[in-house]
Amino acid sequence: MDSTTHKPKLSTHIRYIVLALIFVNIIINYMDRTNLSIAMPEMSKELGLSTVQQGLLFSAFGWIYAAMQVPGGILLDKLGSRITYTISLFFWSVITCFQSLVGSFSGILGLRLGIGFFEAPVMPANNRAVSYWFPDNERGTAIGIYSSAQFLGLAFSTPLLFAIHQSIGWRGLFIVTGAIGIVWSIVWFIIYHDPDKSPWVGQDELQYIQDGGGISEAELLKQNANKPKAKITAENLKKLFNRRLIGIYLGQFAISGTFWFFLTWFPTYLTKAKGINFLQSGFLSMIPYLAAFVGVILAGSISDRLIRAGKSESFARKAPVITGLLLTLLIMGANFVSSPALIIMFMSIAFFGNGLATITWVFVTALAPKNLLGLAGGIFNLCGALSSIVIPIVIGFLVAKGNFSSALIFIAAIALLGALSYIFVVGKIDLHENEE
Template identity: 30%
Template sequence: MKKTNFRWFMAVLIFLITFMSYMDRVNLSVATPTIMQEFGFTKVDMGFLQTAFFVGYALMQIPGGMMAEYFGQRISSTVAVTWWSVFTALTACASNFTSFAIIRALFGLGEGPIFPAMNNFIYRWFNRAEKATASSFMLSGAFVGPVFGPAVTVGLMLAFGWRSVFVIFGVAGLVLALAWWFLAKNDPRQSPFVNEAEADHIENGMVIADAKAPKEIAPWGCFISSTQFWAIGLQYFITDYIMYVFLAWLPLYLMEAQGFSLAKMGIAASFPWAALCVVTFFTGYVSDKLIAAGVSKHKARTFFGATGLMLSGAALYMAAVAASPSMNVMWLTISLGSLGFTFNASWAASMDIGGKFCGTVSGWMNFWGNIGGVVAPVVTAWIATHYGWQAAILVTAFSAVLGVVCWVAVKPDKEIVIKR
């Protein structure tokens, strides 16, 4: 029987959902100059509004992963996309700092479960030699969002005002939630679009849990005592810290420090995110090919993870000391693009070391990543306000060293030992 390939259609749907999730995030940073002018907010105020999102988002990482394991990816993802789309639209109704902060925090709670749940879906729906490539769809969707986000958001703002942006993307998110509910299944064998040959291919070499077996809760005692568990979380704290400096402040940085107009900023801000998307796809494909050729997961994932952070930090340093705006954008593009090596390695490694509890492990990893998201906007705003943008960029660049050290301890070729 010729196998169907419906799993790759679902990979495209995952791409669209994570694309929307990051479009919804980047919209606020692009609208920041207009919102600051209308409401009289300072850079520190806007930093706290970004942090409000990340507080809610970080708090739901671990519960989101556990819910995906216990209730299934279908319902947890549908609820998450619906929730955050509603609060995206409600952002247009905010009228002061307090209402902005409350709406952004609730928006963050809705987005929290989506990446752990999607990672759990990939673990169950893709062959072991396809997981890094499938992760690339999830991550690249997220990173394509900021590629188009600045230009699309600026266009909508100039045509209809900043509030229209949040309403339009909120409605689009609800459409994707409906599509996921009808097409996604917790088990590929339950899907009418997956034939037996495709299901056999997916499950080749995979240990499938008995559907009638009692639901298991992640063994937190074993996880907390694992060096791997802490290492993958801490390296992701650094990785996301660097990325969220770009997400929160790149548009304003290009306008204030490099002298770009609003229209030119919308174009320039897309280059680093485009590079990140391309490198993420490339890494997933090459990583799966290396492992299929017999290279150990430890070598493949660790090499990409550590190398990405080293290149990102070095390029960010060069951006800070660049002599012209064009050179600055080039080095920023190389810096954020290099993180594609690390992002792909991180999510693939969370499946490698987490196994059937990869939702919990990836939730833990993304929790620490988004603690970086909580810290990055405010710390960067404070440093930029008191010491200038160059100092803020240099501090971000040197943080990469800690992440490189952590990668040595991740050891993706070994699942975390579960003691019964």
């Protein structure tokens, strides 16, 4: 039976539980990334932080996060998603709690570096887990769903985080968000296993996943028994830096650039540049996040439907990404309006486009050698992480005098470069070219 055209009735559906676990992982992950932007107004007053220092703190997470992508990918290929994720989630959550104790710029800077260190393997681990648990014809939708968690989670957690902040202050905010992660790391360790080690998956579901192209650890070991795994050799570097992979690396920097604007400077943009009060900005910020969530869901489902309908893989996978990057250019429209409704409209269209483009993890699975998925994912995420360094700092300088117009133009220009990369550098792709 062709699993790409018909889904058989299975005795278990553990892969959906795994997807739900990953979904919660990402919500917690991005909650711990964004809590600083919510705490920053009060914290900067208490600690006497300048705008330049604030920009450095926003970017500090990305410094070591980017540097650890490749080592994190190697560790992931050795330890797997279960152990790697448990260690990462537990320790970044502990450090999040420690942020409540700081009393200086250097203290918070050091702790943000620590969070970046332990969060480094997270996105490659998500991609690895989905690649193991989902067949080809479901993988785009699965990636779209877990990618949407960062937007849906931020949309609904942001007002909650504002409320926590208002109730117990910025120090209490760090304690609460850190404690949630510590508890969830235990839940993940207990429940998650790779498919061939899961005590709950049915044999028919396991067979369905593997017949549909899901990655099997046993099969990888068999295929690569005499090959070095996840090592940085000249041969592997050549595979990991071919033209198309370079194209998606560049595209990931562009896509992440828009995201990091919203994750760091967006609340300040609403309150300082547009004069929207603090609490109102917390609720208004939900709208662009929800728009991005819709974009991610549409990207994954439409892409998979196009594949199942017989459209070319290149068109089905690239069209949402290119369209989304071009829609992001409309962020510049906010420069020409003053009404909060119109500002949020332009921001929502731009972030919808960003969500539409966020399905790019599917290209790692499609183009990278299967025995190097962790390492390729690390490089891919490294390029996205570089934007977390560059964007907050550059915007910090661009808005030094309180004018965000040049910052929005900067974000749009990066998005345009990303679209051009997918059009001219990535070129035509084949989902199955690395199966041999």
